[in-house]
Amino acid sequence: MxxxxxxxxxxxxxxxxxxxxxxxxxxxxxxxxxxxxxxxxxxxxxxxxxxxxxxxxxxxxxxxxxxxxxxxxxxxxxxxxxxxxxxxxxxxxxxxxxxxxxxxxxxxxxxxxxxxxxxxxxxxxxxxxxxxxxxxxxxxxxxxxxxxxxxxxxxxxxxxxxxxxxxxxxxxxxxxxxxxxxxxxxxxxxxxxxxxxxxxxxxxxxxxxxxxxxxxxxxxxxxxxxxxxxxxxxxxxxxxxxxxxxxxxxxxxxxxxxxxxxxxxxxxxxxxxxxxxxxxxxxxxxxxxxxxxxxxxxxxxxxxxxxxxxxxxxxxxxxxxxxxxxxxxxxxxxxxxxxxxxxxxxxLGGSGGGGGGTGAGPLHAVGAGKCLDVPNSSTTAGTQLDVRACSGGANQTFTLTSSGQLTVYSGADCLDANGRGTTAGTKVIIWSCNGQANQQWNINADGTVTGVQSGLCLDVTGASTADGALVQLWTCSGASNQHWTFG
Structure with missing residues (x-):
């Protein structure tokens, strides 16, 4: 040093x-x-x-x-x-x-x-x-x-x-x-x-x-x-x-x-x-x-x-x-x-974590008209997230922390870029919270959610509007399948 x-x-x-x-x-x-x-x-x-x-x-x-x-x-x-x-x-x-x-x-x-x-x-x-x-x-x-x-x-x-x-x-x-x-x-x-x-x-x-x-x-x-x-x-x-x-x-x-x-x-x-x-x-x-x-x-x-x-x-x-x-x-x-x-x-007395500030609630996929979802309320590390009709369930309720993590199940698990991936197509999964950059997110003023480590956008695969459509990271394009609202 x-x-x-x-x-x-x-x-x-x-x-x-x-x-x-x-x-x-x-x-x-x-x-x-x-x-x-x-x-x-x-x-x-x-x-x-x-x-x-x-x-x-x-x-x-x-x-x-x-x-x-x-x-x-x-x-x-x-x-x-x-x-x-x-x-x-x-x-x-x-x-x-x-x-x-x-x-x-x-x-x-x-x-x-x-x-x-x-x-x-x-x-x-x-x-x-x-x-x-x-x-x-x-x-x-x-x-x-x-x-x-x-x-x-x-x-x-x-x-x-x-x-x-x-x-x-x-x-x-x-x-x-x-x-x-x-x-x-x-x-x-x-x-x-x-x-x-x-x-x-x-x-x-x-x-x-x-x-x-x-x-x-x-x-x-x-x-x-x-x-x-x-x-x-x-x-x-x-x-x-x-x-x-x-x-x-x-x-x-x-x-x-x-x-x-x-x-x-x-x-x-x-x-x-x-x-x-x-x-x-x-x-x-x-x-x-x-x-x-x-x-x-x-x-x-x-x-x-x-x-x-x-x-x-x-x-x-x-x-x-x-x-x-x-x-x-x-x-x-x-x-x-x-x-x-x-x-x-x-x-300084404000809220961290990007444009949405700290808080809790669902992440709405604007293009699909659905909510970010942990399939079948799984708690298995590595489960890939999808979008489904909004239910208000615990598996669709995320908390944005002051360090930029999106946690689910009362903070037990975090939204995670699989394998610390930084390439388009990386799966978005849940994983035990560990504070690493692949678990830190920015909720942006333009409606995108980007990974701190990758700079890529949270994306509904294929711009699908179907229940169960998988969520991934992809190059930010401004398309509606990359727009989200929080809370």
């Missing part, structure tokens, strides 16, 4: 999957039928006086599937690369704000706040900055901060003014700014940003500071010192790039101690990487990890919200940076919700 220290985020290599599906015109936001809770995540978060955010970068803003999902579910956006120094000031005094402006325009059109990311960072610096004589670095840094913050004044809710300034042992990185100005560059950067936009919340953002450790202790001492000097530091960003099952148990206490200083404490870049191939139990642990992070934020008044780094697994930076690891977000490669989504929705 790799150490819980992330490498530098690659600027564009992680966009390969996105480029393959990039389409349409910039800011063309065509709605796609996606599975999500009855109330969008953003509405659930806002009801708790929080935000739920995401990250967009590069060609993601040209992809209508991504932008439709992002605009519907999230109310905060962070540009992944578009506001970093190598993009905004590639040569001394020559600025390029076009890429960042595009993301700001998207956010404004969807009533989303924007997190500016970032102003001062040792990485993704254009070469000319590292070549500046030390006695000129302060002037260059202040000019860059002032120009960029002025350009976006009034459009940015919060800035990551300083990004990742610490080594793992709590010492400060010896970058161009520290080497020229010592530790004083940190306070100077915050003051300069505040002078340019007094209304923006100003953050120091870092990774591996989520729990109490040498690195977060050093940041805590720095924050105390800054506040004592009247430096207008407003918040601490906990990036939250986790390894599955390793959300620190001290995260809540750590957030509370920063909040007690009068600082906001946001989770700014959440993902939770899983060693591949991922199993159903891994996805359930990921759901637990997401719920822990959301609940920790909810428990801290000064936690304004949580932002995920990326929209879905297909656009994540993780596989390109950590070979053998992936699936780190709450949406899969097809931008369908995973158990982590359901857990997030539930933690």
């Amino acid at each position: 790799p150490p819980c220290v992330r490498s530098l985020r690659p600027r564009r290599s992680r966009l390969t999957a996105v480029l393959a599906v990039a389409a349409a015109t910039v800011l063309s936001f065509v709605a796609a039928p996606l599975a999500h809770a009855a109330s969008p995540l953003r509405s659930l978060a806002e009801a708790k006086s929080k935000y739920i955010g995401t990250e967009l970068t590069g060609n993601m803003v040209y992809n209508s599937t991504i932008t439709s999902l992002a605009g519907a579910q999230f109310d905060m956006v962070t540009p992944g690369n578009e506001m970093k120094w190598d993009t905004t000031e590639p040569s001394n005094g020559n600025y390029n704000f076009g890429p960042g402006d595009t993301i700001v325009s998207f956010a404004q059109s969807h009533n989303m706040r924007v997190r500016g990311h970032n102003l001062v960072w040792h990485s993704q610096l254009p070469g000319w900055v590292n070549g500046v004589p030390r006695n000129q670095v302060q002037g260059v840094m202040e000019a860059h901060i002032t120009t960029e913050v002025n350009h976006y004044k009034g459009k940015i809710y919060a800035w990551d003014v300083i990004n990742e300034p610490f080594n793992e042992d709590g010492s400060l990185r010896a970058d161009a700014f520290y080497n020229a100005m010592g530790s004083g560059y940190l306070a100077d950067a915050i003051r300069t940003a505040h002078n340019a936009d007094p209304n923006a919340k100003l953050y120091i953002n870092d990774y591996n500071i989520e729990g109490e450790n040498a690195k977060s202790n050093a940041l805590y001492s720095l924050a105390q010192s800054m506040l004592a000097q009247g430096v207008p530091l407003g918040g601490i960003g906990l990036e939250g790039h986790f390894i599955l099952g390793q959300v620190p148990s001290s995260m809540l206490a750590n957030m509370q101690r920063f909040a007690a200083l009068g600082l906001d404490v946001a989770v700014t870049e959440l993902d939770d990487r899983i060693q591949q191939p991922a199993s159903g139990s891994s996805f359930q642990q990921q759901a637990n990890d997401y719920a822990t992070v959301i609940n920790d934020c909810l428990a801290v008044t000064r936690c304004p919200g949580v932002s995920q780094w990326g929209v879905g697994d297909a656009d994540s930076w993780v596989p390109g940076t950590f070979p053998g690891w992936g699936t780190p977000t709450m949406y899969d490669n097809n931008y369908q919700p995973k158990p982590a989504y359901n857990a997030t929705a539930t933690a």
Whole structure:
């Protein structure tokens, strides 16, 4: 297992999957039928006086599937690369704000706040900055901060003014700014940003500071010192790039101690990487990890919200940076919700499990005019389901759980893709509930029911309307034999 220290985020290599599906015109936001809770995540978060955010970068803003999902579910956006120094000031005094402006325009059109990311960072610096004589670095840094913050004044809710300034042992990185100005560059950067936009919340953002450790202790001492000097530091960003099952148990206490200083404490870049191939139990642990992070934020008044780094697994930076690891977000490669989504929705006070929410009742096959049925009320594992005239019996009553399972017989058995099949024609059976991905389902807003693992649709074989017509998984086609109502 790799150490819980992330490498530098690659600027564009992680966009390969996105480029393959990039389409349409910039800011063309065509709605796609996606599975999500009855109330969008953003509405659930806002009801708790929080935000739920995401990250967009590069060609993601040209992809209508991504932008439709992002605009519907999230109310905060962070540009992944578009506001970093190598993009905004590639040569001394020559600025390029076009890429960042595009993301700001998207956010404004969807009533989303924007997190500016970032102003001062040792990485993704254009070469000319590292070549500046030390006695000129302060002037260059202040000019860059002032120009960029002025350009976006009034459009940015919060800035990551300083990004990742610490080594793992709590010492400060010896970058161009520290080497020229010592530790004083940190306070100077915050003051300069505040002078340019007094209304923006100003953050120091870092990774591996989520729990109490040498690195977060050093940041805590720095924050105390800054506040004592009247430096207008407003918040601490906990990036939250986790390894599955390793959300620190001290995260809540750590957030509370920063909040007690009068600082906001946001989770700014959440993902939770899983060693591949991922199993159903891994996805359930990921759901637990997401719920822990959301609940920790909810428990801290000064936690304004949580932002995920990326929209879905297909656009994540993780596989390109950590070979053998992936699936780190709450949406899969097809931008369908995973158990982590359901857990997030539930933690925010909503109902998980896709468009139908949690609940119990029959699944009506719209095309057949019948109900999903366990033949002869069988309790034998492996029994293939069919459709029959609705009777209200226990063998036709399914419960959608918060983890996306469809259970029958009071939770004894689960709807299951036979043999963990992911090909068209896979039988839909009952099997003892085991929490694996082939037993997790999305009840979608467009009336389909899709398997989390396969992405295939629950289908009445041959579009039959007869009693006893068998049920299978099949490529989603929009036909009436793949439409269902629940409850």
